[in-house]
Amino acid sequence: MDAYLGITLLCTLLAVSIVFVRCWTIDTAFANGLPWADLRNEVFQTTRASLRQLANCTQVLQDAYTKHSKKGQPFVVSDSSFHPQIMLPHEYIKWLTTQPEAILSVWPVRTERRALGAMMSTVDHKETVAFIDKIVGRFLTPNLDNVQADVSDEMGASIDSAMGLDEDTWHEVNLMQTFKNIGDRTGVRALFGLVLCRDQHFLRVLTRYKTLMGIGVLLSGHLPPIIRPVGGLLLNLPFRIYKARVKKALTPVIEERMQKVKCEQDDATLENESQDFLTQSVKVIMKDKGTAHRSADYVADQFLVLSFATLASTSLVASNLFLDIISSAPSLDAYERLRSEAVSVFKCENDWADPAALKKLVLTDSAIRESLRRSSIQTRGLLRAVVSPDGLTLRNGTHVPRGTWLGVPVQAVHMDGDLYDKPYEYHPFRFAKMRLEKSVPGHDKADATDISDTFLAWSYGRYACPGRWFAVQNLKLMIAYITLKYEIEPISKRPESVVFGDANVPSMSTSIKVRRRTRA
Ligand code: HEM
Secondary structure: OOOHHHEEEHHHHHHHHHHHHOOOOOOOHHOOOOEEEOOOOOOOOHHHHHHHHHHHHHHHHHHHHHHOOOHOEEEEEOOOOOOEEEEEEEEHHHHHHHHOOOOEHHHHHHOOOOOHHHOOOOOOOOHHHHHHHHHHHHOOOHHHHHHHHHHHHHHHHHHHHHHHOOOOOOOOHHHHHHHHHHHHHHHHHHHHHHHHHHHOOHHHHHHHHHHHHHHHHHHHOOOOOHHHHHHHHHHOOOOOOOOHHHHHHHHHHHHHHHHHHHHHHHHEEEHOOOOOHHHHHHHHHHHOOOOOOHHHHHHHHHHHHHHHHHHHHHHHHHHHHHHHHOOOOOOHHHHHHHHHHHHHEEEEOHHHHHHHHHHOHHHHHHHHHHHHHHHOOOOEEEEEEOOOOOOOEEOOOEEEEOOOOEOHHHHHHHHOOOOOOOOOOOOHHHHHHHHHHHOOOOOOHHHOOOOOEEEEOOOOHHHHOOOOHHHHHHHHHHHHHHHHHHEEOOOOOOOOOOEHHHHHHHHOOEEEEEEOOOOO
8 A cells, every 4th residue: 555655656746747847848849949048957947047037037038149149140048927029130131020910929928928818808909909009000190299288288187296496405306206206196187187187096006007907917927827817816816806996997087088079970069178188089089989888997998998008108119218317427418408408498388289289399209219220129029920820931941840930039129239339238319420421321211210220129010118208208398498597416337137037127216316407
């Protein structure tokens, strides 16, 4: 009996060990002889490489980019999700982004990496992204001029509140928290209108929802498959609680807007002039035969995802932007030159609502683009999965099977010395200068919102960010208002960003010193 129990225990232990080792190692054969980044001669080499690159992704990708991509060779990078990816050289980017959806698809990556399926379980995430894409592209972006007055009004009020009005003393503020507060309030004003953006309860629950979704999207996509179900559940629980709270606050507002729009449809003399994006979208939804039957609950779901897309990246980019500006070489005089530009453009109150004023901010536009390049919030991007049943043959002749992920080391491309002079330095006016150099290729594509295969902050190709014009409008107004009304103490060394897998974000503990300028 004892022997029987011993053998059973031994077999169970063996089976568990096999499953464990199988789940924690990667079959390197799929890459058909391509070189691997940071693969060392050690036991569990792929597992250890996967875990190592989680916090050291920047360096791993940079070294492999120099060693392989610069010679036109794709390389493989292990990943903590145990789904290794093939990183393509810069010259493959146009090819990568123009492959048909039936061959290379973004959707399996979004479901698994961004955990969209799990985080958006109450809606079809593919349908939601398509819907958001449509309303942002067709309605928010063309209407930006109309929301500028509201956005600039809220920008001023939220900056005053986050940075204070004390003209006598310098005080310290937490960088990320400050730009989160400013970005969230301003974004909510544009999306949902004045009442909700001043509603402290709504702002609080929305911010928590957004933070939890950010953590969920980032973490669950990086978890090894063996712990993903439990990890995903633990991440999902608090997220669902806050999602329910935001929906509870938002749904009655949407019902009210739907009711108003319905009254307007019945009686054109009641036409509501509200320019906030929710009202505009509700009008579109109710006029479109395909969506007219949708409930307020459905619209709330779509707008929650849109709020996340709108608010999550903008505050990270704004934090990076100000860190870059205040830590740039003193000889560049970046802060003062941006301020002088703002002084020359914003001469009276009406200028803040004038779209033509924003177009004159050429130095500001350049400082934004340069920060998006220098301090990219993504280490890698443009991830696509091979979905064609026969696999895919890469441009160098390597055949990879269905299910393989391809992508680009975004940060390393931005730091390529052949593409950018002194790439590690922040040169705020690099792109303003480039615009004037008519002989330089790409001089006419140097606006902050322009996409190219050498500038990947907005991604590239058909899935490039549709919200970039709105984001840049916000960032320009932010730089102008802050440089005009505040001094920020320069810092001699930019604090290191925190890298976690695909994300590269400013440190949460960084503080800056600010003081309100004295009124003349
Ligand atoms: C500075 C801030 C922002 C940055 C750096 C940024 C960057 C990006 C990037 C890199 C992608 C591609 C993601 C992927 O490949 O999966 C993306 C997609 C997207 N962004 Fe942004 N974004 C920003 C702000 C915004 C804003 C303000 C909005 C909405 C108004 C927005 C809406 C979207 C949407 C809807 C998509 C999905 C597009 C699609 O799949 O077709 N983003 N963004």
